[in-house]
Amino acid sequence: MKSTTNKQMKIVIIGAGNVGYHLGRKLYNVGEEVVEVFSRQRKKTVRLAKCLGAQATASLRDIRTDADLYILAVSDDAISAVAKILADRGCAENLIVHTSGVTPLTVFKNTGLRRYGIFYPLQSFSISTEPDFSTIPFCIDARQEDDRKLLMELAAKMSSHIYCFNDEQRALIHLAAVYANNFTNHLFHIAHQLLEKENIPFEILWPLINETVRKIKNAPPSEMQTGPAARGDVATINQHLQLLENKPEYRKIYQLLTEAICR
Amino acid sequence: MKSTTNKQMKIVIIGAGNVGYHLGRKLYNVGEEVVEVFSRQRKKTVRLAKCLGAQATASLRDIRTDADLYILAVSDDAISAVAKILADRGCAENLIVHTSGVTPLTVFKNTGLRRYGIFYPLQSFSISTEPDFSTIPFCIDARQEDDRKLLMELAAKMSSHIYCFNDEQRALIHLAAVYANNFTNHLFHIAHQLLEKENIPFEILWPLINETVRKIKNAPPSEMQTGPAARGDVATINQHLQLLENKPEYRKIYQLLTEAICR
Known part of the structure; x- marks a missing residue:
């Protein structure tokens, strides 16, 4: 050396x-x-x-x-x-x-x-x-x-x-990072777009986003899951899908993630 | 009153x-x-x-x-x-x-x-x-x-x-919050599961997650999009899909969000 x-x-x-x-x-x-x-x-x-x-x-x-x-x-x-x-x-x-x-x-x-x-x-x-x-x-x-x-x-x-x-572990970390960073950022983008349409400032979601991130440091994310999908609240899910009628891409993501959480 | x-x-x-x-x-x-x-x-x-x-x-x-x-x-x-x-x-x-x-x-x-x-x-x-x-x-x-x-x-x-x-605005905020909190948390859950399989501590992703959230406070999330989908890096995307071969639900989410980011 x-x-x-x-x-x-x-x-x-x-x-x-x-x-x-x-x-x-x-x-x-x-x-x-x-x-x-x-x-x-x-x-x-x-x-x-x-x-x-x-x-x-x-x-x-x-x-x-x-x-x-x-x-x-x-x-x-x-x-x-x-x-x-x-x-x-x-x-x-x-x-x-x-x-x-x-x-x-x-x-x-x-x-x-x-x-x-x-x-x-x-x-x-x-x-x-x-x-x-x-x-x-x-x-x-x-x-x-x-x-x-x-x-x-x-x-x-x-x-x-x-x-x-080793290579296998690092590949898995990189894949996990894609979910935790790239995909998460895209969800933030959708939230941003939905609000922008009505001139609602994106900042209104910051405290919620901060809290989401804070919580997963105290318990596994599965234990922190909230929202209509986790509650099986079909009425709210249907209302949301209705709101997304003209946004087929956002709707697909909503449906797939809702199914995944319900599972 | x-x-x-x-x-x-x-x-x-x-x-x-x-x-x-x-x-x-x-x-x-x-x-x-x-x-x-x-x-x-x-x-x-x-x-x-x-x-x-x-x-x-x-x-x-x-x-x-x-x-x-x-x-x-x-x-x-x-x-x-x-x-x-x-x-x-x-x-x-x-x-x-x-x-x-x-x-x-x-x-x-x-x-x-x-x-x-x-x-x-x-x-x-x-x-x-x-x-x-x-x-x-x-x-x-x-x-x-x-x-x-x-x-x-x-x-x-x-x-x-x-x-x-008003009701319409609040419904939209609630919908945006589902993306920013409920769905995001589910992505954290997937990342957590992927790592757990190999006994890699989830904490390894915390700095990345913190940074993801910090960045969207400085610029719209669309400007902060990184990763293989944003780069059009097909080789990495294929490698990730390969890693998810036995996880059809995670794979579906990976594909849909990757397509959405590429769009």
Whole structure:
């Protein structure tokens, strides 16, 4: 191993989108040395590199080969190609990780790399808001045991929620996250649209939404289920379906979720 | 009008479930005089009456007829019957309100009552947790203008979010609340179940869920949509559907919501 996390690590960030941006800045803030940033978007590369006092590099073929860790914060389908380029470039013995929840460790298998792993922060990042890293669960994996330990130590500098998961577990977490975040957000969108039609401010639902989220921290969601479906209140369900007469998509979702809750 | 809210009101609470319990205690705490509690469940009646220094009454036919306000915190389908009994009992000139989001003002129409209204706190109450009334939106309506004013003044003693809505608007809010609370909670339940299968703690999703809710306060949910459906990431969607092979109900919900987001 070239370094332990007791020493400062030399890190290269590949990808300067939401994950690369926030992860890079956090690593910098906890004292790691981000030496280089590459992304396909020149403007984003320069912005992030500037934040980190790092070099902004315009081509993957020019990436330095002496870093301790290469973090790929690129789209899922680019991981394998980027890894291959790094291996060809001379990084076969350096530690390379991706940050994807859905991509298995085996993505690195035929790239020529020897040391690889996963460094997946389970959060939905936006460029505009500063994430609170201390609460973010890091899901770690690595081909080699000592690399896994290294990645756990690095994550522990940012968060107190570090987990080791295999590909199967991580895929399930990612799937669960789609229900808990993506689909939930779409339901909020429907609620927003329904109210907007009548010029009722969406804010009126915020306390209810806050309470929904607060409650599932005290008991399993199944025990917290309320509403007409949970009560078997057919009259209210019919009234709601009536209100949705001109909204066939919202109606379908209403029916399916109501059936699921009744079951 | 027998009283204005500058004076203390004499209030009767009918129903000692989650809404009656918390609303009664809050009214007591802001200095209103809850004189009597009735519910069909003796134990709950006595518990609430004790909290409020009120009389616990076992039959609707024995309810006192000199109160300023009767708050019906009963199930939706009991409202009309209870209102009729109160009218027959001699409360035709007293102000009677219900606390339901879904029941129209017209439920009181043929009861014999003259003064009636709606006093709907838009929140999901549980007996075990103290609600923060200051944040709860109160949706008010009344047949007579002066009663509406009275109810708004009373609500303003508990919350700073007071709204006047007609039946149509309130029905829409209630419908939107079903999406934002009941359906959302069911999605949390699915996420919980998926993780439980692999002994992964549900807590791992809490930071993500918190962030989902925080984001919709800064921009409309449609602008905050992320995930494989929003990205059109067919490979990930197929992988997820594969993982759900033995969960036809979860799969149906996944497909429908994914289609809705893609649309």
